[in-house]
Amino acid sequence: MPKITPDKLRPGMKLLRPVTNKGGMVLLGEGTELTAALIEKIRDMGADSIFIQGTSPPSTPKEEALSGLDRRFKSVEEKPYMDVIKKALREHIKDLYG
Amino acid sequence: MGNVAGIRDLRDKIENINALPTIPSVLKRLLEVIESPRVSLNEISNFISNDPALTTKILKMVNSPVYGFPGRISSVNQAVILLGLNVVKGLLLGVSVFELMQKTMIGLWEHSLGCAIIARLIAEKKGLKEPEEASVDGLLHDIGKVLLILRFPDKYEKAMCDTDANGISIYEAERVHYGTTHASVGSWMAQKWRFPQKLVDVIEHHHKPHLSKSAPVESAIVHLSDILVRARGFGFAGDHALMAVSPKSWQMLGLSEADLRDVLWAFEESLEMTEDLAL
Ligand SMILES: [Fe+2]
Ligand SMILES: [Fe+2]
Numbered sequence: 001m002p003k004i005t006p007d008k009l010r011p012g013m014k015l016l017r018p019v020t021n022k023g024g025m026v027l028l029g030e031g032t033e034l035t036a037a038l039i040e041k042i043r044d045m046g047a048d049s050i051f052i053q054g055t056s057p058p059s060t061p062k063e064e065a066l067s068g069l070d071r072r073f074k075s076v077e078e079k080p081y082m083d084v085i086k087k088a089l090r091e092h093i094k095d096l097y098g
Numbered sequence: 099m100g101n102v103a104g105i106r107d108l109r110d111k112i113e114n115i116n117a118l119p120t121i122p123s124v125l126k127r128l129l130e131v132i133e134s135p136r137v138s139l140n141e142i143s144n145f146i147s148n149d150p151a152l153t154t155k156i157l158k159m160v161n162s163p164v165y166g167f168p169g170r171i172s173s174v175n176q177a178v179i180l181l182g183l184n185v186v187k188g189l190l191l192g193v194s195v196f197e198l199m200q201k202t203m204i205g206l207w208e209h210s211l212g213c214a215i216i217a218r219l220i221a222e223k224k225g226l227k228e229p230e231e232a233s234v235d236g237l238l239h240d241i242g243k244v245l246l247i248l249r250f251p252d253k254y255e256k257a258m259c260d261t262d263a264n265g266i267s268i269y270e271a272e273r274v275h276y277g278t279t280h281a282s283v284g285s286w287m288a289q290k291w292r293f294p295q296k297l298v299d300v301i302e303h304h305h306k307p308h309l310s311k312s313a314p315v316e317s318a319i320v321h322l323s324d325i326l327v328r329a330r331g332f333g334f335a336g337d338h339a340l341m342a343v344s345p346k347s348w349q350m351l352g353l354s355e356a357d358l359r360d361v362l363w364a365f366e367e368s369l370e371m372t373e374d375l376a377l
Pocket of ligand 2: 207239240324335
């Protein structure tokens, strides 16, 4: 899941596992926040996959995830503060799909 | 049921769950250790260390994002010293007991793990001193469900069927079938297992956190965590009904929509690192 190919790296992503060279030497430590320059270096190295923190898009389609959310909130939507919670979840689920 | 004598009888049956032939002998020994009045850090740590599979599970958990020490704990002794007796006791119970649940309520482990993570994240956001205690609260909040299922599997199955058929929560269905709920049942056992009063209180009140006397903040945290994990569609806790948040507890926590989104995002990041915590 958190494994992506170097062409999908974007600045701001953080490494879930260290990036090592062919000899196993750590070049970038776990947790490193990627910059455009670092991404270029990683691509130059020819690594085939990189582990990054955060989620790659979930396997269920976005529409389905959002309608599932509606279904779950159906009976409690009108209750106090549940609108705030639902809104946070809705935005959050959208975030998951980038 | 529902009368006083009925509840007393139910409580007796639950408290003597250790006598059931269906309880594996490893778990029996573990429950005896947990229950013993003067159990020491050493005894707990020896008990775990003598069982390689248990040791692996415990070390995986303490090094996961469920607790606050990612990758830093290398031995059971160290875990016990860093986290303290009660946290390790709770963890030990959690990893051992939910394993029995894999057939009856698939997803309860994920639900509990999710609550543990979110509870810790909210506790950190609120600046609580011991956020890892919130993890244990979250991990064990629904332990009463496990006990009811172990003791009365057929009845629980019926209660679960009622939830979808009648559009009620498992909490309400339990009240119909048992005259009480997993919240009370869990708190009886937490008391018997000599967990701290705060944990007993959180388990008892996680669906009615405004009634909590000794742990209103912790109860509110677990209450909200439970709602968020369900709302996110993660795990399964016996029904498909979302319960409304307690207005008083929500106000007490005073979290904004942005705070919730921070917590949820940190939760997703934690999940990614938690993939191998499957039992
Ligand atoms: Fe519950
Ligand atoms: Fe729950």
